[in-house]
Amino acid sequence: MSKIDSSEIGGDEELDVADACAAVPSGVDRTTESTRSVDLILAAIVSFAPPLAFCLAMWLWYAGVHAPTWIDLFVMLAINFFSLAGVELGFHRLFAHRSYKAHRSIKIALAALGSMGFQGPPIWWASIHRKHHRYSDQPGDPHSMYLYDKDGKFTWRGALHAHIGWVWTGRSVGQGGFARYARDLYLDRDIFWIHMHYFYFLLAGFLIPGIVASLLYGSWEGFAWGILWGGFIRIFFMNHLTFWCINSVTHGVGRRDYDTSDHSTNFAPLALLTLGQSWHNNHHAFPISAVMSHQPWQLDPGAWILHGLRRIGLVTDMNLPTPEAILKKRQAKNNA
Template identity: 45%
Template sequence: MNEGASQPEGAIGSARPASLSSGSHGFARPPTILPRSAVRLDRRIAAVVTLLPALGTLAAIALWIGGHGPGAVEWIVFALFYFATALGLEVGFHRHVTHKAFKAKPWVRTALIALGSMGAHGPVNWWASTHRRHHSTSDGDGDPHSPHLSGEGFGGRLRGLYHSHMGWLFVGESTRPAGWEKYVPDLYQDPLVFRQHMAYYRWVAIGLVLPPLVCGLASRSWTGVLLGFLWGDMARIFAVSHCIWALNSLCHVIGRRDFHTTAHDRSRNSLLLAIPTFGQGWHNNHHAFPASAFTGLHWWQIDPGGLLVRVLERLHLVYDVHRPNAELIEKKRIAP
């Protein structure tokens, strides 16, 4: 069976890009301009990913106010799936696949990417391409989601915050500019990652089915199924998404800069976002040392994602773990 057969036509995970179909490094053919039909499809997917979880969360709160709130099972399912999908995105999609901050056993790689895919943030190769584009042009021309490129004044700042938070998902030049795949030729040549990229919609579906199934079986009622869907799916995706999107918006506007980075980059550190994003709130640290498996550079900088990497390293499930040395840290540090 064709791996792409179950994917919507023109969807990001539906086929290997033509520009990567020949040649050892994927540059044998020039990139093509994205068809309008694909742009429209991307916008529809963005609308579903942004609006449906928001509406579902509002419905969950309304039912709670009306006396049908979550019980212990729903809270546990919400927490477990938040924890699993956010860690999959941060440790799997981000630190492992995008930045190659560590290597891992095949089944660990598969599990991390599968969990990240359940977060409904897009297929792994597309996600990695977007993030690599962000690092290569951070807060400068070409950055897909900078809050600093939408004009001056109060109105410009508001437009920039909206664009960097979620508005960029509706802009074709930000989501899939011509040649976006040139940032990830290595991932299209990696059979395991490519299989997971193609299986994205399958993992999203599994992630949507499990919470209502667990809650329904636990309560033996359709009310449990509904609450599992609203809290374990909609509210969970809403919470994970907005915490991660806040890294693009708030963590490039508010917070402390401890390290020199690239010319235009304005990344900042935020303790408040470090906790729900499992360490990525130390965003200036990350932009200073993007290949590091750890974002917390001091004992008090909470980095749950880095803690998971340490545990997996102790268990010999991950290896070649990258850490910045003390000399490099001091070289990049901004003098008080």
């Protein structure tokens, strides 16, 4: 596997946000300079609106107003797939870890689609994630569950923090030093532009399923069902199952094939739903690998998509661990 040093993924090098932004076309980074009240409003919306929307949909069904249809489910699954691909293949494997190179059109598409997932703007997401890898399950990790016990043991309070509590925690979401962890991303004009216009893409994540459902239903009423199922309910399932379970479940439940310095695990049941990210112990063992699976039976849809894009020339330079490197790390665990 090719090496990448810490400075290449943000590193310890200090860089003032204003200096970084000066190199790109426009203004102030609103997401970095957001106030605590804005952070709390966003945390409240993403925590409560999706489950309330799900309850509303169930009540509408129970009351005989609207039973979910194949159009609702199609719209929900379709936008879930695309926004999840934007997060996992874009925010995570490409921006945070630079595990492969992509054609500019793919990079822009993934940044835009990922921004529809209500998981935060791309540079914020990548910065938080790089910090997670740097301090994984140690003080400084934005969303570790093991920091509430003096011996680093599991606590339910810690599990709640890892799953969703961290989005309410100022020191996790409002951390300083975004530029320190994502200098390269601030200097990428395309990613920075989408980062600065994040809220428009977030809004598009509601409007697009609304418009598609409206067309498929052939009525304006369909617009509301599209926003309900393709917007809020899609975010409810996507963020709990893919975003937050990676921080909670795959740092606590499952197999550990590698003796990494954190508590990361491989958890097969979430492999398809997370496009392969639930092979999280593999990922912490080889963080800049473009593929998460290390065995033929480990399903990794994200890798399948990247290999497909590589075949048509839109993705190049995929970092892949060699079989020898995998074997060596596995043996190191067995010998420990």
